[in-house]
Structures are given as C-alpha cells and as structure tokens.
Amino acid sequence: MSPAFLKALLALFPACLLLLGSGIRFRREKVLATRMQLIGASALVLVVVTHMREALHLFAAMHWGQENGAGHYLDLVSAVIGFSSFPTGYLMQAFRERR
Numbered sequence: 001m002s003p004a005f006l007k008a009l010l011a012l013f014p015a016c017l018l019l020l021g022s023g024i025r026f027r028r029e030k031v032l033a034t035r036m037q038l039i040g041a042s043a044l045v046l047v048v049v050t051h052m053r054e055a056l057h058l059f060a061a062m063h064w065g066q067e068n069g070a071g072h073y074l075d076l077v078s079a080v081i082g083f084s085s086f087p088t089g090y091l092m093q094a095f096r097e098r099r
Contacts, residue, residue: 005055008048015045018086025093033092040086046078 022037050071054064063069 002055005052008051008055011048012045012052015041015048019045022086022089031093031096033089033096036085036089036092038089040082040084040089043078043082044086047075047082050075050078 019038019041022034022041026034026038028034050064053059053062054071054075057064059071062071062074064071066072
C-alpha cells in the first residue's frame with residue numbers, strides 16, 4: 001500500500017462522519033443550511049475518493065495528479081465546493097439556532 005493511499009484512507013473516516021452527520025441533520029429539517037452542509041460534505045468525500053483513485057491508479061484516462069487532467073479539475077472543483085458550502089451551511093445553521 002502506498003503512503004498516499006493510506007493518507008486518503010485515513011481522511012475518509014472524518015469525511016464520512018461529516019457526511020453521515022449532515023445527512024441525519026438534513027433528514028430532520030430540510031432547510032437551505034442543512035442542504036448546503038450535505039452538499040459540502042458530499043464534495044469532501046468526493047475529494048478523498050479522488051485521492052484514493054489517484055493513489056491506486058484507477059481510471060488512468062482521467063490523468064489523476066496531472067495539472068491539466070480531468071481528475072485534477074474534479075478534485076479542485078470538489079474541494080472548492082466542499083470547503084465553501086459546508087462551513088457556510090454550518091454558520092447559517094448556527095445563526096438560525098441562535099435566534
């Protein structure tokens with residue numbers, strides 16, 4: 001097993017916990033904040049899965065790890081969506097509960 005795969009495997013646990021927690025929260029109350037959290041957590045899991053595929057050299061046609069490959073842009077877009085929508089949804093939920 002490569003070190004890159006082990007790192008991605010270790011990152012999969014907290015990402016799946018975020019996805020599980022936001023999924024449970026979304027099931028209880030379907031508001032914009034919980035929807036944003038769910039989308040963000042899903043995108044973060046996609047980032048981790050992308051890194052796992054890159055480490056295992058799966059779907060080599062996507063050119064994982066190369067700057068102009070489709071895998072690179074999938075990883076980049078997923079990271080931007082995940083790291084922007086999850087915290088935004090979390091803050092929206094916190095301000096909503098504060099009232």
